[in-house]
Amino acid sequence: MDRGILVKDFMQQIKRALAIAKKDIQNYYKRGPVIIFGFLTPLFLLMSFLIGRELEPSMLIPSLFGMTVFFSATSIGPAVFPWETRTKTLERVLSTPITLWAILLGDVFASFTFGIVFSIVPLIVGIVLNVSILHPLILIIVIVIGSFCFSSLSVLLSVPPTDQPHQIMMLSSLIRFPLLFISGVFVPLSQLSDFSRFVSYISPLTYFTDISRWITTGVSFLPVWVDVLVLCLFCVALLGLAIILHGKTIQKRL
Amino acid sequence: MSEVAIKVSNLKKRFEKIQAVNDISFQVKKGEFFGFLGPNGAGKTTTIRILTGILKPNSGDVNVTDINVLKQPSKAKEKMGIVPEISNVYMDMSAWDNLMFMGKMYALPKEQRIERATKLLKRFELYGRRNDLAKKFSKGMKKRLLICMALLNRPEILFLDEPTSGLDVESQRIIRQIIRKYNEDGITVFLTTHNLEEANRLCDRVAIINNGKILEIDTPETLKLKSKKIQSIDVKFDKVVELNALKSELSIKSAKKVGDLFRLYTNDQHTLFCKLVDYVREQDLRLLSVKMLVPSLEDVFVQVIKKQKMGAK
Ligand SMILES: Nc1ncnc2c1ncn2[C@@H]1O[C@H](COP(=O)(O)OP(=O)(O)O)[C@@H](O)[C@H]1O
Ligand SMILES: [Mg+2]
Numbered sequence: 001m002d003r004g005i006l007v008k009d010f011m012q013q014i015k016r017a018l019a020i021a022k023k024d025i026q027n028y029y030k031r032g033p034v035i036i037f038g039f040l041t042p043l044f045l046l047m048s049f050l051i052g053r054e055l056e057p058s059m060l061i062p063s064l065f066g067m068t069v070f071f072s073a074t075s076i077g078p079a080v081f082p083w084e085t086r087t088k089t090l091e092r093v094l095s096t097p098i099t100l101w102a103i104l105l106g107d108v109f110a111s112f113t114f115g116i117v118f119s120i121v122p123l124i125v126g127i128v129l130n131v132s133i134l135h136p137l138i139l140i141i142v143i144v145i146g147s148f149c150f151s152s153l154s155v156l157l158s159v160p161p162t163d164q165p166h167q168i169m170m171l172s173s174l175i176r177f178p179l180l181f182i183s184g185v186f187v188p189l190s191q192l193s194d195f196s197r198f199v200s201y202i203s204p205l206t207y208f209t210d211i212s213r214w215i216t217t218g219v220s221f222l223p224v225w226v227d228v229l230v231l232c233l234f235c236v237a238l239l240g241l242a243i244i245l246h247g248k249t250i251q252k253r254l
Numbered sequence: 255m256s257e258v259a260i261k262v263s264n265l266k267k268r269f270e271k272i273q274a275v276n277d278i279s280f281q282v283k284k285g286e287f288f289g290f291l292g293p294n295g296a297g298k299t300t301t302i303r304i305l306t307g308i309l310k311p312n313s314g315d316v317n318v319t320d321i322n323v324l325k326q327p328s329k330a331k332e333k334m335g336i337v338p339e340i341s342n343v344y345m346d347m348s349a350w351d352n353l354m355f356m357g358k359m360y361a362l363p364k365e366q367r368i369e370r371a372t373k374l375l376k377r378f379e380l381y382g383r384r385n386d387l388a389k390k391f392s393k394g395m396k397k398r399l400l401i402c403m404a405l406l407n408r409p410e411i412l413f414l415d416e417p418t419s420g421l422d423v424e425s426q427r428i429i430r431q432i433i434r435k436y437n438e439d440g441i442t443v444f445l446t447t448h449n450l451e452e453a454n455r456l457c458d459r460v461a462i463i464n465n466g467k468i469l470e471i472d473t474p475e476t477l478k479l480k481s482k483k484i485q486s487i488d489v490k491f492d493k494v495v496e497l498n499a500l501k502s503e504l505s506i507k508s509a510k511k512v513g514d515l516f517r518l519y520t521n522d523q524h525t526l527f528c529k530l531v532d533y534v535r536e537q538d539l540r541l542l543s544v545k546m547l548v549p550s551l552e553d554v555f556v557q558v559i560k561k562q563k564m565g566a567k
Pocket of ligand 2: 295298299300339415416
């Protein structure tokens, strides 16, 4: 086929994905309770962190960054597919010329936006606690990549073809919390046992937190370029896997 | 350009235990108003989902306006407008935003989205409520909005899956009237329904489907004529007449009492009527009422479905 046509088709699908993202935000994210919860979650995490401990703010903020972006970017995303299966809006969308990958990418975009917006909370906390941001540009880049990566995970979590959002939310909690604990968020990688560290490498959050520590303290466990590279690979792998697996289950949703 | 809008060959679809669509083939001509008639569970929705590229069949082929739906679903969908059976609009968006969203799905430029949405909302008597959230709409209004969404891309073929079932009379009327208007303007319409009256009034041709098989496919009038067997005459006499005596006197096989009148079945109304007149004279009866009944589409439908059941046994 003509390359011009292919590019045009691709761009049209991207535009459709953006429309899906806008629709998601309008329907699922732009709600009072969701937003309030989005703001409160990192603050609660912060408090539970601080109770009974003396922590350097420069060690605290990276953890808070990791948890906040991870939790906000995976909070609503998994529920969108089961919800739309249930309300049958999914069938409505599928009957238009949008491709499945563009629908999923749109869901990722919405989740991604949510993750980015709430990364402001740890940023503000950091400023209040007078934590110095050594590499502001890298911070922005890592928030973007990390948020995209966790959003892809959230879309991957909605693969089982159920129309019950609460089932997926349960599954999602079963995966998110263990991931949080193995990711060197509470204890830096350098202080983990060899086994724990080995396990931590399966979680994308590990790399995100490692970079965040470098941004506030100048010290990271892995070379920063390795962290960034692995995060990027996770983005591709998670989104790719989500597209392939949704492709297999989508027919069961009708 | 061919004159065929939809071409379906040997379509089969199986869900675990159920053969939902069992080897169906048919064609719909450009500009035709085509009805897909069948009881619940017949396979109508499954068929329409396959034709619109949403569901993959186990085997068979579908072409819509020369585009192979199975190979190029996105391209085919650009030519279609689809009103799914139990689909929904986005409840937390206004009617207007729902339409704008749909316009983006069809990659329409902004001016076109606005212009077409305005026209459609006016035509479907929803313009005054365009900024209300869809969740405030009645069932009929939601359905009308769904049809607007399906028409936004100026489709060549409009697929409607039971568009009027369960709606208030006013919404039904508006929907039927507008769909017919669109058909007159040249859009091919593929409509599924279990409402015989609707099929009879709207469709140029209907296919009767049951258990995933097409049993008959023709114009409503031809279908009625074809089933001559179930022509009948309703009569009412002034005196009591015994049903079996009547049957043997008139030498007819099938008759029944319906309230205070007799329904006499025949495949030749004229001859039966002449016999009836003779009979009345001989027996010195008075005819209180006589009515020649041509079969309705419903009679045809019931007969066709019954025949399939007998065949299955
Ligand atoms: N997703 C599905 N999974 C399993 N069975 C299905 C599914 N969709 C439809 N069926 C079955 O296929 C048959 C045809 O259904 P359908 O096409 O919805 O009929 P209709 O629209 O004519 O009422 C029914 O027996 C129905 O139970
Ligand atoms: Mg149906």
